[in-house]
Amino acid sequence: MSTADRRPIGVFDSGIGGLTVVRALMDRLPFEDIVYFGDSARVPYGVKSVATIEDFTRQIAEFLLQREVKALIIACNTMAAVAVEVVKQVAGEVPVLDVIDAGARAAARVTHSGAIGVIATPTTVNSNAYARAIHHLDPDVRVYSQACPLFVPLVEEGWLDHPVTRLTAEEYLKSVLVEDVDTLVLGCTHYPLIKPLLQQVCGDEMTIVDSAVTTAEATARRLSELGLLNPQREMPNYHYYVTDIPLRFQSIGERFLGRSIRQLEMVRLGN
Numbered sequence: 518m519s520t521a522d523r524r525p526i527g528v529f530d531s532g533i534g535g536l537t538v539v540r541a542l543m544d545r546l547p548f549e550d551i552v553y554f555g556d557s558a559r560v561p562y563g564v565k566s567v568a569t570i571e572d573f574t575r576q577i578a579e580f581l582l583q584r585e586v587k588a589l590i591i592a593c594n595t596m597a598a599v600a601v602e603v604v605k606q607v608a609g610e611v612p613v614l615d616v617i618d619a620g621a622r623a624a625a626r627v628t629h630s631g632a633i634g635v636i637a638t639p640t641t642v643n644s645n646a647y648a649r650a651i652h653h654l655d656p657d658v659r660v661y662s663q664a665c666p667l668f669v670p671l672v673e674e675g676w677l678d679h680p681v682t683r684l685t686a687e688e689y690l691k692s693v694l695v696e697d698v699d700t701l702v703l704g705c706t707h708y709p710l711i712k713p714l715l716q717q718v719c720g721d722e723m724t725i726v727d728s729a730v731t732t733a734e735a736t737a738r739r740l741s742e743l744g745l746l747n748p749q750r751e752m753p754n755y756h757y758y759v760t761d762i763p764l765r766f767q768s769i770g771e772r773f774l775g776r777s778i779r780q781l782e783m784v785r786l787g788n
């Protein structure tokens with residue numbers, strides 16, 4: 518067995534939302550070590566400029582590469598939307614996967630009507646990254662995007678099945694639902710937590726693409742193709758780095774992750 522296989526997978530996000538991707542990775546690849554980085558001191562990224570997001574993203578990718586990760590997973594849709602090239606540049610030979618590529622592929626595969634809705638942060642929607650990725654796969658598909666800036670704070674508040682969240686979802690989704698959309702991409706780390714509510718608002722017929730699950734699937738495939746899967750069958754090691762540990766961090770993080778967070782360490786970037 519090469520020692521390369523036993524290196525951890527590096528996953529990063531603007532905050533704790535990327536733990537939805539970690540959770541899906543833990544389910545799909547239960548023997549892989551994971552190093553997570555959440556920039557909790559500087560979240561949210563979804564309303565910041567491209568130059569700032571590129572700068573922050575480079576710092577995070579370099580930090581994880583120093584920890585000898587065997588792959589970099591961009592769990593943040595906003596970073597994936599505007600800074601994937603920066604990550605690829607610093608990653609060199611290390612494979613880079615991201616939530617947008619995985620989500621776009623899954624959506625293009627499942628749509629029957631040829632119309633896909635994408636909900637995401639304002640920066641992700643403005644970047645047009647999902648529409649570009651989907652059109653690259655199938656130029657005939659129509660993509661309707663809607664920015665939903667209020668969802669991130671509502672999810673962080675824990676209002677996962679709350680009348681305010683439901684009303685907000687109904688309002689946001691109006692413009693998407695009037696089109697003949699049969700597939701809805703959750704283009705933000707936080708949205709998988711309100712998937713049941715969104716399914717109710719959209720109706721059972723709507724296929725909801727959860728980019729956390731599709732990213733875990735894509736990661737498993739890529740690591741297998743590259744011969745990088747860890748063949749060991751031991752309890753994996755999970756390490757979490759964050760740039761701040763705000764009030765309620767642990768409880769919110771554990772809700773995203775679906776299990777307890779141990780080995781949590783605070784670090785500073787960009788000094």
Ligand code: DGL
Nearest residue numbers: 531561562563594595706
């Ligand atoms: N992680 C971000 C995303 O997936 C949401 C939170 C933020 O705005 O930083 O787009």
